[in-house]
Amino acid sequence: MTNSYTVKGHSFLVGQAFVGRGLMRMRRLPSLMLPTIVMPIFFVVAFSGSFASVVALEGYGTDKAVNWMTAWAVLQGAAFSGLGGGGLTATDIENGFFDRLRTAPINPSVLLTGLVGYSICRAVIPTTAVLIVSFCFLGAEMPGGGLGFIMVYISAIGMAAFMSFFVLGIVFIFKSIKSLAIAQIVMFSTMFLSVGQAPLEAIEGWLNGVAEVNPISHVIRMCRQGFLGEVTWQQTQPGLIAMLCLIAGTAIWARICYRKVDI
Amino acid sequence: MRNPIEAKELSRTFGDLVAVDGINLSVAKGEVFGFLGPNGAGKSTAVRMLTTLLKPTSGQAWVAGHNVMSSAGAVRKRIGVALQDAAIDPLMTGNELLKLQSVLHGIPKRKARARCGELLETVGLTAAGDRRVGTYSGGMRRRLDLALSLVHEPEVLFLDEPTTGLDPTSRVALWDEVRKLNQEIGTTVFLTTQYLEEADQLAQRIAIIDEGRIVREGSPSVLKNQVGAPTLRVDVWEKDYNAAKATMAHFGEERPARKGRIAIGLNAGTRGITVVLKALEDKSIEVQHVELDEPSLDDVFADATGRRLEGGESA
Numbered sequence: 001m002t003n004s005y006t007v008k009g010h011s012f013l014v015g016q017a018f019v020g021r022g023l024m025r026m027r028r029l030p031s032l033m034l035p036t037i038v039m040p041i042f043f044v045v046a047f048s049g050s051f052a053s054v055v056a057l058e059g060y061g062t063d064k065a066v067n068w069m070t071a072w073a074v075l076q077g078a079a080f081s082g083l084g085g086g087g088l089t090a091t092d093i094e095n096g097f098f099d100r101l102r103t104a105p106i107n108p109s110v111l112l113t114g115l116v117g118y119s120i121c122r123a124v125i126p127t128t129a130v131l132i133v134s135f136c137f138l139g140a141e142m143p144g145g146g147l148g149f150i151m152v153y154i155s156a157i158g159m160a161a162f163m164s165f166f167v168l169g170i171v172f173i174f175k176s177i178k179s180l181a182i183a184q185i186v187m188f189s190t191m192f193l194s195v196g197q198a199p200l201e202a203i204e205g206w207l208n209g210v211a212e213v214n215p216i217s218h219v220i221r222m223c224r225q226g227f228l229g230e231v232t233w234q235q236t237q238p239g240l241i242a243m244l245c246l247i248a249g250t251a252i253w254a255r256i257c258y259r260k261v262d263i
Numbered sequence: 264m265r266n267p268i269e270a271k272e273l274s275r276t277f278g279d280l281v282a283v284d285g286i287n288l289s290v291a292k293g294e295v296f297g298f299l300g301p302n303g304a305g306k307s308t309a310v311r312m313l314t315t316l317l318k319p320t321s322g323q324a325w326v327a328g329h330n331v332m333s334s335a336g337a338v339r340k341r342i343g344v345a346l347q348d349a350a351i352d353p354l355m356t357g358n359e360l361l362k363l364q365s366v367l368h369g370i371p372k373r374k375a376r377a378r379c380g381e382l383l384e385t386v387g388l389t390a391a392g393d394r395r396v397g398t399y400s401g402g403m404r405r406r407l408d409l410a411l412s413l414v415h416e417p418e419v420l421f422l423d424e425p426t427t428g429l430d431p432t433s434r435v436a437l438w439d440e441v442r443k444l445n446q447e448i449g450t451t452v453f454l455t456t457q458y459l460e461e462a463d464q465l466a467q468r469i470a471i472i473d474e475g476r477i478v479r480e481g482s483p484s485v486l487k488n489q490v491g492a493p494t495l496r497v498d499v500w501e502k503d504y505n506a507a508k509a510t511m512a513h514f515g516e517e518r519p520a521r522k523g524r525i526a527i528g529l530n531a532g533t534r535g536i537t538v539v540l541k542a543l544e545d546k547s548i549e550v551q552h553v554e555l556d557e558p559s560l561d562d563v564f565a566d567a568t569g570r571r572l573e574g575g576e577s578a
Contacts, residue, residue, distance in 0.1 A: 010369045017366040021355070028354050028395075096350030100411070103314055104367035105339040 018114030040077030059199030071224035077126030078156035082163025085119030123160035148226015155223030158243035165250035169257035215242035273322035284475035297466025343412030353397030368415035402433025492528035498552035
């Protein structure tokens with residue numbers, strides 16, 4: 001009587017279905033996307049304007065504040081997207097929908113990848129929005145050309161993936177949407193304690209030490225390089241390594257925390 | 264070969280709280296098994312363990328022939344689950360949810376499309392299939408939940424308090440669906456409920472759980488018979504009264520009744536009624552009125568625990 005179905009590419013189809021579901025929710029509840037789009041745009045507009053002269057200091061490597069701030073704003077938006085992906089899971093846990101997913105015959109890793117896939121797709125929207133505002137209204141430049149744009153999108157996708165895995169871990173432990181506050185604190189701390197706003201040369205004291213070892217600094221540099229000049233392997237490599245390590249580490253963290261859901 | 268559901272000394276604790284305390288279960292193929300108990304008795308915890316959502320602290324369980332701990336994936340392929348509080352995304356439509364469920368279970372696209380339409384029709388939601396679930400009534404959500412749990416034609420269906428919060432009409436409609444599934448497809452159903460009537464109506468066999476332990480198990484009629492024989496009350500013409508009383512005395516001890524009525528505790532249980540009526544007819548005694556009062560499952564619960572399930576007062 002029972003049919004045990006096995007369709008080709010099941011894992012891919014499951015991931016695709018999760019991404020599709022997430023995007024559908026965004027269409028039907030646009031307010032979900034507002035903070036993710038508005039906040040990074042606000043960042044790039046406000047910080048580029050307020051700190052227009054700061055780029056005259058040593059270390060910025062550009063004469064336009066918007067060139068410096070755009071990468072940071074993009075990664076803020078990507079991090080928010082990752083947070084949103086975790087938020088959807090928290091809602092699913094609270095309303096019981098997550099139990100339906102857990103009783104389905106799918107590997108937990110596929111489930112996690114699907115949820116992160118949604119965050120990645122989600123990150124493309126604020127990234128594109130920030131780039132449009134920066135280039136069309138704030139006069140940003142990309143001397144790094146097409147490769148510079150590619151670096152921006154790769155960094156944003158990586159940031160969304162890492163943040164999403166991290167937030168999923170938090171959500172699996174606390175099983176509540178309220179736990180996003182903890183994730184937000186970590187997100188803002190890591191973003192602000194980096195070279196996001198200022199170059200290492202302009203940061204003093206312990207903040208300098210933290211920003212230097214903060215792996216997010218490498219990701220930001222990778223993202224920003226095209227705005228400041230040519231895209232080089234010397235700038236890309238540490239960023240890629242940092243990003244992959246962050247993704248791998250948080251993926252393991254999320255997988256371990258997944259076991260906590262049933263407690 | 265194992266029964267579709269088997270549990271041996273299955274336990275689950277949360278800190279100091281023993282939610283399920285060494286239960287043993289065996290549910291036969293094609294059976295509707297009722298798991299009856301008050302709130303907090305351990306019903307949902309047991310279901311969560313049997314459906315692989317919660318790891319047992321100790322003991323073993325097998326569902327559809329597979330161990331719930333070591334072969335969770337194989338169990339998930341073979342079970343359908345409709346948990347308490349229909350777990351449905353309100354932003355999605357019924358159709359979208361069914362399609363998502365089909366993907367999760369690896370059902371090929373064409374087959375899934377046909378199956379979704381079929382299930383929506385079965386649960387009477389064809390017209391509402393493209394509406395967001397947020398606009399559904401409680402009964403519609405429950406029916407959709409049931410449809411979702413059936414997408415992959417499961418061997419074993421777990422229904423955790425499926426009618427809680429439903430109006431009487433929706434409740435009866437859902438009972439009909441469950442009966443149909445069981446009778447037409449032969450699905451084994453594990454049903455938890457706190458409603459006596461639901462267990463009585465649907466389950467061929469029930470287990471009563473209280474404070475994490477199974478306190479009674481058997482078919483509703485056997486359990487009720489264990490508490491005491493049902494009372495048969497018969498009204499006859501005055502001229503036949505003594506003859507009727509003597510005839511009926513062969514079938515059970517006399518019980519108090521108003522003037523002109525004869526009441527006995529029917530030793531053979533509810534099935535004995537036809538025999539008594541036949542005996543009266545053979546003696547040309549015309550029966551004016553017949554009443555049969557069975558002990559209720561609440562009496563069974565009270566007998567086992569010293570408390571009443573309905574109303575919660577002491578027995």
